[in-house]
Amino acid sequence: MTDQTGRVRRGWRLALVVFLQVVAAGLPALLVAAYRDRLPERAWVQGWARIWPEHAQLAPGWDRWAAGYLGCLAMAAILLACFARYWRWAGPQRLVVAASWAVATQVASSAALVLASVLTAAPEIRPTPGWVNLVSLLLAPLGGLIGWLLASPLPRPAPAAAAPPPHVERRQLTGTEQAMFSTTLWSARQLAGGGLLVAAGVLPLLAHWPDPTLALPLPVLGLLLSLQAKAKLRVDGDGITLAFPLLGGMRQHVGYREIRFAEVAGRRVSWSGRVDNPRAWGFLTRSGPALVAHLADGRELVASPRDPAVAVALVNGQLDRARAC
Structure with missing residues (x-):
């Protein structure tokens, strides 16, 4: 892939991060303008419906209610900062696009469903139905999936060709050993x-919250984190594989053509578990010696098995044999 193609794809992913956040920020105002004649005097929706009629004057007007969704522009700025942090790595950029589309889909669908519930409700004021938040949360993963697919296939780095440097651990493999x-x-x-x-x-x-669906993202996120607490590291004739059995066997694999060399290096861990940042990805359980595989795309694969030197020696031995000819 040429540098020009890489810049075009990065620009496309950058536009995707911003696009749906801008749509989510402006959609409520457009819907209010289109259906203003059919809306009540004030936005007695969501939590505001519970103060009616005693404190009805406190509820915002519809324009003010729609302006609250301009916070999506702040979310867009945060996501752009995340995108800039991963400026050189297409994989994390694709994840930022998926996160942007998931959040924007949830926000935009929530606003649209709130107005739909008002337009189809009886004349009396009543709280927004709980299913509105539930449906919008269920739509969020669909939006994230669409963003992921639109973010284009990831580029493949040029294969590594040089043999590992002489100072790293290695095990000489015979013709029949794997x-x-x-x-x-x-x-x-x-x-x-x-x-x-x-x-x-x-x-x-x-605590009997009036709308407990608002807290639904917390247990979902907690479950996702818990399911990533176990990983299986495997080094074989095909490369290095990191699998997450509790996540249905989700795997991350890197072949030897993408590995420059491996070494044992110290790594400081502030929070153990899955690692994914601009410099490295993998799974670290503690600070100290770890397997560090230097990849052709400039990142590192890191893992902390009990004896990282054994894994490093096997990786470099496989690389020596593959690149000797």
């Missing part, structure tokens, strides 16, 4: 953090 290393990694901190989020999402149900 590299094979497998271990299971656990992150107690990530499991505990996910459990706390699940508990925080259950509290609104116990």
Whole structure:
């Protein structure tokens, strides 16, 4: 892939990050302008409906209600900052696009459904139905999937061709030997953090909140974190694979053509578990010596098995044999 093609694809992903956030910010105002004659005097919707009629004058007008969705522009700015942090890496950029479309879909569909419930409701004022938030939350993953698909296929880096440097650990493999290393990694901190989020999402149900669906993202996020607390690291003749058994066997695989060399290096961990940042991805359970595979795209694959030197030696031995000819 040429540099020009890479810049075009990055520009396309950047436009996708902003586009739907702008739509979500402006859609409520457009709907209010289109249906103003059929709307009540004030926006007695969502939580405001509960203060009617005693404090009806406190409810905002429809223009002010629609202006509240301009906060999507602040969300767009945050997402742009995330995109800029991953400026050189297409994979994380694609995730930022998916997150932007998921959030914008939830916000835009919520606003549209709130107005639809008002336009189809009886003349008396009543709280917005709880299914509005539930449906918008269910639509969010669909929007994220569409954003992911629109973000275009990821570019493949040029294959690494040089042999590993002489200073790294290696094991000489004979013609019949195959590299094979497998271990299971656990992150107690990530499991505990996910459990706390699940508990925080259950509290609104116990406290009898009027609309507990607003807290639904917390247990969903907590469950996702908890399911990533276990990983399986495997080194074999095809490359390095990091699998997450609790996530239905979701795998991240890197072949030897994408690995420059591997080494044992110290890594400092502030939060154990899955790693994904501009410099590295993988799974670290503790600070200290770790397997660090330097990849052709400039990032690192990091993992902290009990004996990283064994895994490193096998990886470099496989690379030596593959690149000797």
